[in-house]
Amino acid sequence: MSAAIRVAGLISLLLFSAQSMAGYQLNMKPGVTSFSQGAYEIHTMVMWICVAIGVVVFGAMLYSIINHRKSKGAVASDFHESTALELAWTIVPFLILIVMAIPATRILLDMEDVSNPDLSIKITGYQWKWNYDYNVGENAQDISFFSNITTPDALHKSTNGGVAKDKDYLIEVDKKLVIPTNKKIRLLITSNDVIHAWWVPAFGVKKDAIPGFINESWINVPEPGIYRGKCAELCGANHGFMPVVVEAKSEADYNAWIASQKAVATAAAASANKTWTKEDLMAQGEKVYATTCAACHQASGAGIPNVFPALKGSAIATGPVAKHLNIVLHGVTGTAMQAFAGQMNDADLAAVITYERNAWGNNTGDMVQPSDVKAAR
Amino acid sequence: MSTTNHGEYFIPEPSKWPVIGTIALVTTVIGAVHTIHAGELNWLLPIGFLLIAYLFFGWFGAVIDESMGGHYNAQVDKSFRIGMLWFIFSEVMFFAAFFGALFYARVFALDWLGGGGNNAATHEYLWPAFNAIWPVLSNPDNTKFAPPAEAMGASGLPAFNTAVLLASSVTVTIAHHGLRANHRKPLIIWLAITVALGVSFLFLQAEEYMHAYEQMGLTLDSGIYGSTFFMLTGFHGFHVTMGTTMLLVMLIRSIKGHFTSDNHFAFEAVAWYWHFVDVVWLGLYIFVYWL
Amino acid sequence: MSAVIEEHHDHHDHKPTGIGRWLFSTNHKDIGTMYLWFSFIMFFIGGALALVIRAELFEPGLQFVEPELFNQLTTLHGLIMVFGVIMPAFVGLANWMIPMMIGAPDMALPRMNNWSFWLLPGAFGLLIASLVMSLMGMGSAPNFGWTFYAPLSTTYGPASTDYFIFSVHMMGISSIMGAINIIATIMNMRAPGMTYMKMPIFVWTWFITAYLLIAVMPVLAGVVTMMLTDRHFGTSFFNAAGGGDPVLFQHVFWFFGHPEVYIMILPSFGIISQIVPTFARKKIFGYSSMVYATASIAFLSFIVWAHHMFTTGMPVAGELFFMYATMLIAVPTGVKVFNWVSTMWRGSLSFETPMLFAIAFIFLFTIGGFTGLMLCIVPADFQYHDTYFVVAHFHYVLVTGAAFGIMAGVYYWIPKWTGNMYDETLGKWHFWLSVISVNVLFFPMHFLGLAGMPRRIPDYSLQFAEFNAVASIGAFVFGFTQLIFLYNVIKTARGKTSVKATSQVWEGAEGLEWTLPSPAPFHSFTTPPQVK
Numbered sequence A: 001m002s003a004a005i006r007v008a009g010l011i012s013l014l015l016f017s018a019q020s021m022a023g024y025q026l027n028m029k030p031g032v033t034s035f036s037q038g039a040y041e042i043h044t045m046v047m048w049i050c051v052a053i054g055v056v057v058f059g060a061m062l063y064s065i066i067n068h069r070k071s072k073g074a075v076a077s078d079f080h081e082s083t084a085l086e087l088a089w090t091i092v093p094f095l096i097l098i099v100m101a102i103p104a105t106r107i108l109l110d111m112e113d114v115s116n117p118d119l120s121i122k123i124t125g126y127q128w129k130w131n132y133d134y135n136v137g138e139n140a141q142d143i144s145f146f147s148n149i150t151t152p153d154a155l156h157k158s159t160n161g162g163v164a165k166d167k168d169y170l171i172e173v174d175k176k177l178v179i180p181t182n183k184k185i186r187l188l189i190t191s192n193d194v195i196h197a198w199w200v201p202a203f204g205v206k207k208d209a210i211p212g213f214i215n216e217s218w219i220n221v222p223e224p225g226i227y228r229g230k231c232a233e234l235c236g237a238n239h240g241f242m243p244v245v246v247e248a249k250s251e252a253d254y255n256a257w258i259a260s261q262k263a264v265a266t267a268a269a270a271s272a273n274k275t276w277t278k279e280d281l282m283a284q285g286e287k288v289y290a291t292t293c294a295a296c297h298q299a300s301g302a303g304i305p306n307v308f309p310a311l312k313g314s315a316i317a318t319g320p321v322a323k324h325l326n327i328v329l330h331g332v333t334g335t336a337m338q339a340f341a342g343q344m345n346d347a348d349l350a351a352v353i354t355y356e357r358n359a360w361g362n363n364t365g366d367m368v369q370p371s372d373v374k375a376a377r
Numbered sequence B: 001m002s003t004t005n006h007g008e009y010f011i012p013e014p015s016k017w018p019v020i021g022t023i024a025l026v027t028t029v030i031g032a033v034h035t036i037h038a039g040e041l042n043w044l045l046p047i048g049f050l051l052i053a054y055l056f057f058g059w060f061g062a063v064i065d066e067s068m069g070g071h072y073n074a075q076v077d078k079s080f081r082i083g084m085l086w087f088i089f090s091e092v093m094f095f096a097a098f099f100g101a102l103f104y105a106r107v108f109a110l111d112w113l114g115g116g117g118n119n120a121a122t123h124e125y126l127w128p129a130f131n132a133i134w135p136v137l138s139n140p141d142n143t144k145f146a147p148p149a150e151a152m153g154a155s156g157l158p159a160f161n162t163a164v165l166l167a168s169s170v171t172v173t174i175a176h177h178g179l180r181a182n183h184r185k186p187l188i189i190w191l192a193i194t195v196a197l198g199v200s201f202l203f204l205q206a207e208e209y210m211h212a213y214e215q216m217g218l219t220l221d222s223g224i225y226g227s228t229f230f231m232l233t234g235f236h237g238f239h240v241t242m243g244t245t246m247l248l249v250m251l252i253r254s255i256k257g258h259f260t261s262d263n264h265f266a267f268e269a270v271a272w273y274w275h276f277v278d279v280v281w282l283g284l285y286i287f288v289y290w291l
Numbered sequence C: 001m002s003a004v005i006e007e008h009h010d011h012h013d014h015k016p017t018g019i020g021r022w023l024f025s026t027n028h029k030d031i032g033t034m035y036l037w038f039s040f041i042m043f044f045i046g047g048a049l050a051l052v053i054r055a056e057l058f059e060p061g062l063q064f065v066e067p068e069l070f071n072q073l074t075t076l077h078g079l080i081m082v083f084g085v086i087m088p089a090f091v092g093l094a095n096w097m098i099p100m101m102i103g104a105p106d107m108a109l110p111r112m113n114n115w116s117f118w119l120l121p122g123a124f125g126l127l128i129a130s131l132v133m134s135l136m137g138m139g140s141a142p143n144f145g146w147t148f149y150a151p152l153s154t155t156y157g158p159a160s161t162d163y164f165i166f167s168v169h170m171m172g173i174s175s176i177m178g179a180i181n182i183i184a185t186i187m188n189m190r191a192p193g194m195t196y197m198k199m200p201i202f203v204w205t206w207f208i209t210a211y212l213l214i215a216v217m218p219v220l221a222g223v224v225t226m227m228l229t230d231r232h233f234g235t236s237f238f239n240a241a242g243g244g245d246p247v248l249f250q251h252v253f254w255f256f257g258h259p260e261v262y263i264m265i266l267p268s269f270g271i272i273s274q275i276v277p278t279f280a281r282k283k284i285f286g287y288s289s290m291v292y293a294t295a296s297i298a299f300l301s302f303i304v305w306a307h308h309m310f311t312t313g314m315p316v317a318g319e320l321f322f323m324y325a326t327m328l329i330a331v332p333t334g335v336k337v338f339n340w341v342s343t344m345w346r347g348s349l350s351f352e353t354p355m356l357f358a359i360a361f362i363f364l365f366t367i368g369g370f371t372g373l374m375l376c377i378v379p380a381d382f383q384y385h386d387t388y389f390v391v392a393h394f395h396y397v398l399v400t401g402a403a404f405g406i407m408a409g410v411y412y413w414i415p416k417w418t419g420n421m422y423d424e425t426l427g428k429w430h431f432w433l434s435v436i437s438v439n440v441l442f443f444p445m446h447f448l449g450l451a452g453m454p455r456r457i458p459d460y461s462l463q464f465a466e467f468n469a470v471a472s473i474g475a476f477v478f479g480f481t482q483l484i485f486l487y488n489v490i491k492t493a494r495g496k497t498s499v500k501a502t503s504q505v506w507e508g509a510e511g512l513e514w515t516l517p518s519p520a521p522f523h524s525f526t527t528p529p530q531v532k
């Protein structure tokens, strides 16, 4: 097979795949905030300047390659020095750089101005979920929740056969960050364990979430809608499964949402005080386990050898309840096992522990009530 | 420009030392990891150290033999000089990493934890009780890193130690003058004094560490102050140990009658090294103890 | 000139034999050969890991590896390619060529030279062993990326992190000793008349690279040492609870890391600056500005490190400073590109394999440079950072830059090393297949990054499927094409090609190395040549 045929084959393959590409995207999108539009502008400008320089440089090279070849009888000249040229191609690029630097500086300075927000939200990265806390700064609301990926584990592995991957694959969460439109929102970004990065391309905001420090940024979203992003800093095994979803609502809708959240919180507080049946605990526990624990300990409870311990048959999940409670409440420092005391209410904790002690053949028969959890805190 | 003895280049015979050196390091490393993790192969660590000692004796022994056998010409001598000089530079950069960490922590990290710069929120929401003061006597989280009760002062023992080290730089220079003038006796006496000063420095440093651990609660794990203090002074102390050992070897060789007034690269290399250790100490004294 | 190579020196040429020749070697050529083979083997190992990565990313879903293993593959791929492929290959080329180019018999410190090499199999043995153990179900290999940011690598690092730390120490010792040796050789072993400003550009670029190495490898050693003490001895350099800062890790790492990326390109610049004049049959354009440009790049490389950290939330003044400083690097780099083009301009060009790779280098490295420039624009980097746009950038500068430079150098010099011409037809096949597939492999990654695909993920949402599939196809073609290269090198080394090389080898080549016979004698210049 000659080289030409191979090349032709490759090109047609590319063309073919180009045709079949449905939702593909070639370029950055302008997004909806002044940052993302600024980034898009400067990206476009720098890219085209580079293309232009490329055309000149590569053009000169191609000209040489075509016209100054030995096989065409070209004889080498002795042209190997020129102070004027050297000066020119030092100074001209320098000037071009200044042209780029000016708008870049302007856009950047605008982004860093976090003064006078209407609302603050604290965003905390956890392995591997986000916590959104509205209880900071002006207009603080007593709302705080976790946002987990919804794609079940099984979906990753079903390449064919199993469930089809749908449009939500890897990008949907159980609870979105809800914000009002046309308000300056200050984001306080930090982490509970390793470094994550909170990124929504349509906002042009990407900030590292650094444990022990709070980074600030701000957004002002003009349009209601759903905006998606991802964790953008390697944060361990499930770094790829940490989507960010923001829902911007009009002010009225936003206020309604706030009210509904408060109602949910009151209901949860009430259920924390009641005594649950085992069926209810198991049902709730399975749900909590799937969203919060399965990422590490796996849905089967088998864990990942040497990385995350199995809970199925584990000495702790089948031994004394107190120890089990303790580890889930307080975590194991220095490992991925976090302290869940501050992340979940008594009812969910009771449910998940009950579930772990009775699922996958861990038939301890134990039941843990919210009051037990409260006592152990 | 290389101007020397062209035509009689010196190229050493094939040598087993590099391979032994690799085996020594791999053994040490495996032993060290197993020691840290209480693994089964922790006995490899002392064996690794022995191999490293064997390596040093063997390799330097071979070099000394070649040198005494008159195999080295001026060009080799110059290569050694260049080599030693840039080796010392690499050591400077190693210390620079730790000095950099110290400056960064003092100037930026602590300030930010205390609410400086654009980190008001860091202070307000994460470490409301923390005050950025150097030396750090109260850490952001005192339950994880128990802070020291007091800071290490600059006067007293550290100041005395500075004097000891500076003096030793002078004595080694006097010894060098003796060697250059071919006066064996001053050479040996001043070199011996230098070694003694090096040993006293180490002794006092050990005293200071004991005081820090036992009386002041200043330890490696007492937060960034202890971390930078012990890493910087500790690596410096390690270098003083190496330097003193090398000086001791030079002393023994001088007593044995090695070196001539115009051919004593080994001595000079050790002297350079010693000056380097001295300069690092000055930096330490200023930035770790004093300011 | 060629009269210096006198026959009676042949009695120096008694080569040691057997395994001892390699284990105990003090010969720059044998050590250079070992470096080059080591690098080649690592290239296939690191490349094989990349192919597993590309296979996993061929379509959405988890097909071959678990996320946990995926991170280990990415980490080891990066570490092996950077420390095990590019750097050793450069040192191998330096070992072979610098003494021949400056008219010396060998390196200045031959015994240390051998140690520099033998530390590498030790260091990479430890690293690769941890991956093998992980595959056998014993613990996890390093899984925090080649940049090993704290606290993922400190508090959360697997047990093998400690092997990783010590293996980085060993690589550091190796590089520092290698660099010292090169500096001593260049400063002290030049033939009479070989002034600094007559040295071939390859020697110059390595000279400067060696200084970069001595300046930054100790800093890398420092940062892994802090990691070790943070992990096991209670220090809190990278822990805010004790007054430290995880971002401090990144500053120290990138103070090493950014000069490191120029360490991985400057010698390739040197190689290209040797090859282009030879095949243009014309002197290099602007010799002295080439030297000054290299030195400027090296200087600037020390003050731009934080462009890898724009999203860490450093003060805006810092962001601006590092943006401006980084932009400046385009100027001296541009000078080099323009000089290469001007060298070709009105030359008498021919297109043997080394020249083809050199031309591809100029094209594709420049594209990588352009994306680098885009990355340093802070507001735009907020969008690019940690996406496949960055992955595209650095593969353009590393694969079609550094690695193509090395391939060009191997084709250019292998006749001198072995005495045999390589197979030109195979060389051309290797080139054309590589240059096409490498673009199929890495160009779509720009689109992926701009569309928002983060790096270091084992699975992705559906909108990224098409370009990932294209890239993976390119990867497999590119990977298997390298087998042609391997075959060609082995064939040439074993003398199975029909054509013997003359001492001049290339019509347009100039320099001392071409005055030596091919294959070059065991000790290059036993009496120094006189350079006019």
Ligand code: HEA
Pocket: A050, A053, A057, A093, A094, A096, A097, C147, C261, C262, C264, C265, C307, C308, C326, C327, C329, C330, C331, C333, C334, C335, C337, C365, C366, C367, C368, C369, C370, C371, C372, C373, C374, C375, C376, C377, C381, C384, C385, C386, C390, C393, C394, C397, C398, C401, C402
């Ligand atoms: C060989 C290695 C190499 C080289 C040479 C370069 C060269 C450059 N790199 Fe790159 N870079 C890497 C290897 C390299 N890089 C790696 C490995 C990473 C990722 C690390 C990681 O996170 O894992 C990285 C990441 C990286 C980042 C961080 C991105 C991020 O994570 O967000 C940035 C940002 O500024 C950057 C910038 C640059 C610039 C400005 C250059 C410049 O030197 C380029 C200069 C060249 C040109 C500009 C082209 C030629 C010039 C002209 C033709 C003149 C005229 C041109 C103009 C005036 C525009 N690089």
Ligand code: HEA
Pocket: C043, C044, C045, C046, C047, C048, C050, C051, C053, C054, C074, C075, C077, C078, C079, C081, C082, C085, C086, C144, C145, C146, C147, C391, C395, C398, C399, C402, C403, C441, C455, C456, C457, C475, C478, C479, C480, C481, C482, C483
């Ligand atoms: C010089 C350095 C270098 C080189 C040459 C390469 C070469 C390649 N790299 Fe990589 N790469 C890096 C340096 C390099 N890379 C770095 C620093 C990172 C960042 C790591 C990090 O994020 O921490 C990275 C990350 C990286 C990623 C991103 C991973 C992620 O973010 O998760 C990808 C994905 O496609 C990739 C792909 C490839 C491919 C397909 C090649 C191809 O060019 C490889 C070509 C293949 C071969 C040469 C193999 C040939 C093998 C065979 C034919 C099989 C025979 C097998 C045996 C005999 C065993 N590389």
Ligand code: CUA
Pocket: A125, A126, A128, A195, A196, A197, A231, A232, A233, A234, A235, A236, A238, A239, A240, A242
């Ligand atoms: Cu969280 Cu990546």
Ligand SMILES: [Cu+2]
Pocket: C257, C258, C261, C304, C305, C307, C308
């Ligand atoms: Cu960089």
